[in-house]
Amino acid sequence: MKTALRPSVALLLIAGILGLVALAFAWAGGWLSPRRIGGAAIADALQDNLGKPEPGWRRAHAKGLCVSGYFDANGTGTALSRAALFPAGRIPVTGRFSLGGGDPLAGDGRNVFHSMALLFRLPDGEQWRMAMDHTPIFPVATPADFVSLQIAGIPDPATHKPDPAKLQAYLAGHPETKAFMDYMKSAPLPSSFANGTYYSINAFRFVDAGGASRAVRWQFEPEAPFAALDKKTLDAQPRDFLFVDALKRLSAGPMRWHMIVVLANPGDRTDNATIPWGAGHRRVDVGTLTLDRAATEAAGDCRDYNFDPLVLPRGVTASDDPLLPARSAAYSASFRRRAIEGPRPDALTQAGEGGAK
Amino acid sequence: MNGPDTLFAFPARLLHWTMAVLILAMLFIGAGMVSTVSAAYPALLAWHRPLGIAILVLALVRLAVRLTHRPPPLPADLPPIQAAAARVSHYLLYALMIAMPLIGWAMQSAGGYPVILWKGVALFPILPHDIVAYGWLRRLHGLLGYAFFLLILGHVGAALVHGLIRRDGVFRSMAGRGG
Numbered sequence: 001m002k003t004a005l006r007p008s009v010a011l012l013l014i015a016g017i018l019g020l021v022a023l024a025f026a027w028a029g030g031w032l033s034p035r036r037i038g039g040a041a042i043a044d045a046l047q048d049n050l051g052k053p054e055p056g057w058r059r060a061h062a063k064g065l066c067v068s069g070y071f072d073a074n075g076t077g078t079a080l081s082r083a084a085l086f087p088a089g090r091i092p093v094t095g096r097f098s099l100g101g102g103d104p105l106a107g108d109g110r111n112v113f114h115s116m117a118l119l120f121r122l123p124d125g126e127q128w129r130m131a132m133d134h135t136p137i138f139p140v141a142t143p144a145d146f147v148s149l150q151i152a153g154i155p156d157p158a159t160h161k162p163d164p165a166k167l168q169a170y171l172a173g174h175p176e177t178k179a180f181m182d183y184m185k186s187a188p189l190p191s192s193f194a195n196g197t198y199y200s201i202n203a204f205r206f207v208d209a210g211g212a213s214r215a216v217r218w219q220f221e222p223e224a225p226f227a228a229l230d231k232k233t234l235d236a237q238p239r240d241f242l243f244v245d246a247l248k249r250l251s252a253g254p255m256r257w258h259m260i261v262v263l264a265n266p267g268d269r270t271d272n273a274t275i276p277w278g279a280g281h282r283r284v285d286v287g288t289l290t291l292d293r294a295a296t297e298a299a300g301d302c303r304d305y306n307f308d309p310l311v312l313p314r315g316v317t318a319s320d321d322p323l324l325p326a327r328s329a330a331y332s333a334s335f336r337r338r339a340i341e342g343p344r345p346d347a348l349t350q351a352g353e354g355g356a357k
Numbered sequence: 358m359n360g361p362d363t364l365f366a367f368p369a370r371l372l373h374w375t376m377a378v379l380i381l382a383m384l385f386i387g388a389g390m391v392s393t394v395s396a397a398y399p400a401l402l403a404w405h406r407p408l409g410i411a412i413l414v415l416a417l418v419r420l421a422v423r424l425t426h427r428p429p430p431l432p433a434d435l436p437p438i439q440a441a442a443a444r445v446s447h448y449l450l451y452a453l454m455i456a457m458p459l460i461g462w463a464m465q466s467a468g469g470y471p472v473i474l475w476k477g478v479a480l481f482p483i484l485p486h487d488i489v490a491y492g493w494l495r496r497l498h499g500l501l502g503y504a505f506f507l508l509i510l511g512h513v514g515a516a517l518v519h520g521l522i523r524r525d526g527v528f529r530s531m532a533g534r535g536g
């Protein structure tokens with residue numbers, strides 16, 4: 001620096017440089033973009049929709065039951081993906097059954113998502129986590145729509161019920177959500193966690209040993225014969241009947257599902273979870289999931305995991321579905337919050353329905 | 358005034374500027390990834406972990422270089438309070454560049470996550486699975502990240518005061534002869 005700046009000019013220059021760096025950081029952190037959606041905004045929308053935060057609980061699918069078992073791969077999956085889950089052999093599994101909604105003490109007799117989350121412990125420290133629902137489609141296609149739908153369903157402070165006009169206004173602009181609601185109304189609800197089919201919800205990509213990539217969805221199809229709940233008597237069911245049923249069934253014997261990989265046909269949408277792929281797809285049965293143990297969340301080993309659907313092994317990647325990064329970010333926001341709040345005793349433990357233990 | 362003893366040793370300068378880029382990138386990535394649910398979220402997260410471990414390794418090398426190479430002295434006319442601020446802020450910078458990656462690694466371990474460096478390569482956990490420990494470490498990681506950014510702003514501001522106003526050789530000692 002041969003020629004010296006006047007100190008006042010130099011100070012201004014320094015302030016300008018620091019200001020620009022701070023501004024760039026504020027931009028990166030989203031503070032200049034109030035419309036940018038982060039994981040925390042989705043967790044907020046879920047809490048607002050519930051009417052109050054439930055400290056210590058998942059912000060969605062709060063009510064659950066821990067299960068565990070193993071996956072026996074039959075080897076056929078290795079032609080589709082190099083994932084360490086697929087070579088013939090046995091992989092230990094931790095899982096969780098849950099019901100949709102943020103209320104950890106809600107009754108089971110509700111026409112909501114029945115869900116199965118799985119965590120496969122693969123060799124060399126790899127994991128594959130899945131969070132699946134009993135519906136092949138999802139109510140919204142984008143994170144922004146998810147937030148809007150939650151906000152449309154926020155209970156009115158006076159009536160403690162959502163304002164039907166707000167929901168109608170949302171549905172008017174979202175035929176895909178209306179279609180999902182119609183589907184939920186008419187589709188049979190599995191009578192047990194044991195006899196539901198659980199779908200990957202989003203499309204993913206499988207990468208094989210040669211590096212070839214293909215779009216897939218997958219579903220876990222039960223060996224137990226399907227039976228439907230009578231939706232007219234849902235309200236009359238005991239609060240925890242589905243979870244008590246799962247505990248009872250698992251104490252009598254294991255539950256099994258086949259993991260069916262569904263390969264996309266040309267033209268199938270991979271970026272929109274509201275659109276089913278329909279019939280006429282190649283299906284590959286890659287192995288059998290056996291669940292043989294259950295325990296309440298307090299006694300089991302599933303509560304303190306985040307079933308983030310983007311914890312994926314080699315050979316599996318996300319598709320271009322915008323819901324996938326949003327699910328990952330929102331689950332993490334929920335996990336951050338409930339972790340620091342600390343876990344609470346679950347409904348079954350509170351009611352003394354946890355079985356012999 | 359251009360004698361070699363007025364400059365930081367070459368390895369120290371190389372580490373400083375390499376890590377300056379990496380740490381600033383890391384802080385921007387960290388702030389950015391929690392702000393969005395777009396496809397940038399998993400992409401930034403995938404960069405965050407290997408960069409963090411790279412910073413940890415470089416920080417340990419840098420600590421060794423710092424302990425084996427005497428840095429150029431501060432100007433004798435620097436007011437004691439500024440000299441003390443310089444000393445304390447540099448202890449804090451070293452502490453943060455070592456602690457931040459360790460807290461990140463520890464919190465992912467406590468959260469029960471596989472600590473994935475890149476697809477197929479997982480680090481061993483350094484804490485047992487404990488969700489409450491995860492919760493506090495995660496909060497600490499975030500708060501210290503913002504503190505780190507403010508500290509770096511102060512560091513850059515002080516360096517520029519040395520370089521543009523005091524013109525006392527402190528800025529040049531790290532910038533090199535061109536500074």
